Amino acid sequence: MQNLEKYSYRTKRRRVVSAVSKLLSEIECPTENTKENTENTDETVTGPLPVQTLSHVTVNNATTPDQNCVALADDYITQDNAKSTVSTADGEMYSSSDYFVPHESWFDVPADLFSEEHSLSQDYNFDDGDIPDDCAEWIPSVANDSGDECDGSSACGVELSDKDKLVQWAVKYNISQDALSALLVVLQSYDTSQINNLPKDSRTLLSTERHVDIGQKAGGDYYYFGVQYWLSILFQRFPEAFDSSHLKLLINVDGIPLFNSSSMALWPILGSLMTLDSCPFPIAVFCSKKKPEPLDDYVADFISEMQCLENVGFDCEGRHFGVSLHAVICDAPARAFLKCVKSHSGYDSCERCCQRGEWNGKVTFPDLSAELRTDSNFQYKEFPDHHLPTLSSPLLHLNSCGLVSSFPLDYMHLVCLGVMRRLVHLWICGPRSTKLSQCQIAVVSDKLVSLQSHIPRDFARKPRTLQEYKTWKATELRQFLIYSGPVVLRGILPTTLYEHFLALSVAIRILLTQELLDHYLQYAQDLLKYFVASFGVIYGQDQLVYNVHSLIHIPDDAKKYGTLDCVSAFQFETFLGRLKKLVRRPQQPCTQIVRRVLEGHCQPKSVERAETVMFKRPHIEGPLPVTHVHCSQFKQYFASSDFSFMSVSTGDNCFEICGQIGLVRNILRGGRDKDQCYVVFEEFIDASSYFSQPLDSQSLCIFLVQKLSGVHTVFPLNAVTKKYVLLPYKSGFVAVPQMHKS
Numbered sequence: 040m041q042n043l044e045k046y047s048y049r050t051k052r053r054r055v056v057s058a059v060s061k062l063l064s065e066i067e068c069p070t071e072n073t074k075e076n077t078e079n080t081d082e083t084v085t086g087p088l089p090v091q092t093l094s095h096v097t098v099n100n101a102t103t104p105d106q107n108c109v110a111l112a113d114d115y116i117t118q119d120n121a122k123s124t125v126s127t128a129d130g131e132m133y134s135s136s137d138y139f140v141p142h143e144s145w146f147d148v149p150a151d152l153f154s155e156e157h158s159l160s161q162d163y164n165f166d167d168g169d170i171p172d173d174c175a176e177w178i179p180s181v182a183n184d185s186g187d188e189c190d191g192s193s194a195c196g197v198e199l200s201d202k203d204k205l206v207q208w209a210v211k212y213n214i215s216q217d218a219l220s221a222l223l224v225v226l227q228s229y230d231t232s233q234i235n236n237l238p239k240d241s242r243t244l245l246s247t248e249r250h251v252d253i254g255q256k257a258g259g260d261y262y263y264f265g266v267q268y269w270l271s272i273l274f275q276r277f278p279e280a281f282d283s284s285h286l287k288l289l290i291n292v293d294g295i296p297l298f299n300s301s302s303m304a305l306w307p308i309l310g311s312l313m314t315l316d317s318c319p320f321p322i323a324v325f326c327s328k329k330k331p332e333p334l335d336d337y338v339a340d341f342i343s344e345m346q347c348l349e350n351v352g353f354d355c356e357g358r359h360f361g362v363s364l365h366a367v368i369c370d371a372p373a374r375a376f377l378k379c380v381k382s383h384s385g386y387d388s389c390e391r392c393c394q395r396g397e398w399n400g401k402v403t404f405p406d407l408s409a410e411l412r413t414d415s416n417f418q419y420k421e422f423p424d425h426h427l428p429t430l431s432s433p434l435l436h437l438n439s440c441g442l443v444s445s446f447p448l449d450y451m452h453l454v455c456l457g458v459m460r461r462l463v464h465l466w467i468c469g470p471r472s473t474k475l476s477q478c479q480i481a482v483v484s485d486k487l488v489s490l491q492s493h494i495p496r497d498f499a500r501k502p503r504t505l506q507e508y509k510t511w512k513a514t515e516l517r518q519f520l521i522y523s524g525p526v527v528l529r530g531i532l533p534t535t536l537y538e539h540f541l542a543l544s545v546a547i548r549i550l551l552t553q554e555l556l557d558h559y560l561q562y563a564q565d566l567l568k569y570f571v572a573s574f575g576v577i578y579g580q581d582q583l584v585y586n587v588h589s590l591i592h593i594p595d596d597a598k599k600y601g602t603l604d605c606v607s608a609f610q611f612e613t614f615l616g617r618l619k620k621l622v623r624r625p626q627q628p629c630t631q632i633v634r635r636v637l638e639g640h641c642q643p644k645s646v647e648r649a650e651t652v653m654f655k656r657p658h659i660e661g662p663l664p665v666t667h668v669h670c671s672q673f674k675q676y677f678a679s680s681d682f683s684f685m686s687v688s689t690g691d692n693c694f695e696i697c698g699q700i701g702l703v704r705n706i707l708r709g710g711r712d713k714d715q716c717y718v719v720f721e722e723f724i725d726a727s728s729y730f731s732q733p734l735d736s737q738s739l740c741i742f743l744v745q746k747l748s749g750v751h752t753v754f755p756l757n758a759v760t761k762k763y764v765l766l767p768y769k770s771g772f773v774a775v776p777q778m779h780k781s
C-alpha cells in the first residue's frame with residue numbers, strides 16, 4: 040500500500056487512485072455472480088473503449104451483423120447496440136456492415152453488472168462538504184443509458200482480461216504513460232494477498248484527514264500549518280540542512296488566481312530554509328475573493344510563532360536551534376502590502392533610497408545617489424511619505440526582520456519580468472530611435488528558434504520567437520538575458536543598444552555567480568548604475584520607473600545574501616503553481632489544498648533529493664581508447680549532485696575539464712565507483728574572447744570557440760568541473776557557463 044501511496048503523490052489524482060484500488064480488487068477477486076450476470080443482455084452500453092480491447096469484443100443478441108457492431112477507430116469508440124452503429128471519438132458514425140464480421144465466439148453481456156450499485160465510499164464516510172459521501176458524485180463514471188455505473192470487470196458489455204481492464208482504466212482516466220509505467224512498477228512488487236488487502240477508496244488509502252479545521256480570518260478561509268510543523272518534517276528528511284545551530288528562514292507571500300471564471304485567489308504564506316535549496320512549504324493557506332485584510336489578522340499566527348521561535352528557539356530530538364527570519368521574498372506589490380508602504384507607482388515608493396520621484400507621464404526615479412533608507416529610519420518613520428498613514432507593519436514586531444534589509448528586491452520579478460521584458464517591448468513597440476524593423480525582428484526570431492536544439496535539456500523551456508515576448512515566462516526572459524540574447528542580438532541591435540543590453544547581462548551574470556561575485560561585486564554595481572543612467576538617455580527619461588531604478592540597489596542584496604538565486608522568487612513561484620493544481624473543484628478550495636498537503640502532496644520529499652546516478656543509452660559505437668576497452672559505453676549520464684545532465688549529443692555535450700572547454704564524445708563506466716567512470720573528451724583549441732566591452736568575456740568564462748583538437752583524451756568523470764551552453768555563432772560557437780538547472 041505504501042508503494043501505491045507514493046504513486047498517488049506522483050500522479051496527484053485521487054480519483055484515479057480510487058479507481059486503481061477498485062480495479063485491483065476486481066482484477067484479483069472476480070465477483071461470484073459473473074456467470075449469472077452474463078444471462079441478461081438487454082442493456083445498451085455507451086462508453087469509451089481502447090482500441091486494444093476490441094479485438095475480441097462480442098456483443099449479445101447479435102442475430103445479424105447489422106444489429107450489433109464494433110468498430111475500430113483511431114482512439115476509442117462509442118458503442119450503441121440499438122442503433123447498430125458506432126460513433127468514433129470525433130462523433131462520426133459508421134454503419135456496422137462496413138466494419139464488422141460476426142464471430143461465433145461472441146458471448147453474452149453481463150447486464151446485471153450495470154445495475155449493481157457500487158459504493159466506493161463505504162470504507163470512509165465524511166461529514167463535511169469537501170468530499171460527498173457518495174463517491175459516484177465526484178468520481179466520473181462510465182454510465183450506460185439507464186445511468187448505472189459501467190463496471191470495470193466487464194465494462195460496456197465486454198469481457199475483459201486483467202490486462203485489458205488496466206488498459207481501459209488508463210484510457211478512461213486519461214493516464215499519462217509515465218504514470219501508468221510507474222503504476223506497473225508498483226504492481227509488480229505486489230503479491231495477491233497485498234492486492235486483496237487494498238481498500239476500495241482513495242481516502243482510506245491516503246489516510247485523508249476526516250476533519251480539517253478551516254478558520255475564517257482576514258476575510259477568507261484560512262488554515263495555519265505553522266513553521267515548527269515543517270521544521271520537524273524537514274529535520275527528519277534532510278538532517279544535512281540542520282548542520283548549523285541557527286536556522287535562517289525565508290518567507291514568501293503572493294497571490295495567485297485559482298480559476299479563470301472567478302476572482303477566488305490563493306494567498307499562502309510560504310516558507311523555505313536558507314540551507315535547503317528549492318524546498319518550500321506552506322506555513323499558512325488563505326483563500327478568498329479579496330486580498331487578505333487586515334494584514335495584522337492575516338499574519339497574526341505567523342508573527343506569534345516567529346516571536347516564540349526567536350526567543351525560545353526550536354528543539355527537536357535533543358538538539359536546539361535558534362531561528363530567525365532571514366528574508367521576505369516577494370514581488371513589489373506584496374512587499375508594499377507587508378511593509379505597509381506606498382505602492383511601487385507612488386512618489387516615495389523606492390524601498391531603498393529616500394528620493395521623491397518625478398512625474399514624467401509616470402513616476403520616475405532619476406537620482407542614482409539619493410540617501411539610503413535604513414531599518415532604523417523605517418522603524419521610526421523618519422520619512423513619513425514612504426509609509427501608509429495610520430498603518431504599521433506587523434513584521435516590525437520581529438527582532439530578526441529589518442523592514443529594509445530583510446526585503447531583497449527579487450530579481451525574478453524586477454529584472455526578468457520587469458526590465459528585460461521592458462527592453463524587448465521597447466525594441467518591438469518603442470520609439471522609432473530604438474525600434475527594430477520587422478525584418479530585424481524576424482531575423483532575431485529565426486535565430487532564437489534555431490537555438491532550440493542547442494539548449495541543454497536542463498532548461499524546461501526552449502527559445503521562442505521575439506514576437507511572443509508578451510507570453511515569455513520568467514525563465515525564458517532569464518534565458519534570453521543570460522544566454523541567448525547576447526548571441527542572437529549581436530550585429531542586429533544597433534551597437535549602442537547592444538552594448539547597453541550587454542552591460543545588464545554581464546552585471547546580472549556576476550550577481551548570479553558566486554566566484555564572480557567575490558571579485559566583481561563593486562564592478563557590477565558600477566555597471567548597473569551606468570545601465571540605469573544610460574537607460575534614460577537611450578530610451579527616454581520617462582522609462583526610469585521603479586523597476587529600472589531599483590536595479591542600482593540589487594548589488595546590496597548580493598552583498599548581504601550571496602548570489603541573487605539565494606533569495607529569488609523562482610522556487611516559490613514554482614511551488615505556488617503546484618499548490619494551485621491541488622484545487623480540482625470550485626467548492627472549498629482551502630479545504631482541498633489542506634487535505635491534499637496533509638495527504639502528502641507538495642511536501643518536501645527525501646526520495647527526490649536522494650543521490651541519483653544514472654547511465655543511459657548503452658552503445659558500442661566508440662570512440663573507445665584501447666586503454667579502456669573493459670569499460671561499458673553510454674551516451675547519457677546523470678548525477679543529481681553534479682552538474683546535471685551529460686550527453687554525447689548536441690546541447691548537453693559541452694563541458695570544462697582541467698580548465699579546457701571541449702565536447703564529451705563518449706561516457707565510460709569501468710566499475711561501480713565514480714572514480715572508475717570516465718569521459719572521452721575532445722578539446723576546443725582556439726578559445727578566444729566573445730566580447731571585450733564592458734569587460735573581456737574571458738573574465739566571465741565566456742568564449743568564442745571553433746576548432747576542435749581532433750584528439751580524444753580520457754578523463755575521470757569527477758574531473759568535469761563545469762557545464763557550458765554552446766550556442767552557434769557565425770562559423771563557430773559561443774560557450775557560456777550554465778548557471779541554472781531549470
Ligand SMILES: [Zn+2]
Binds near residue numbers: 589592
Ligand atoms: Zn532608490
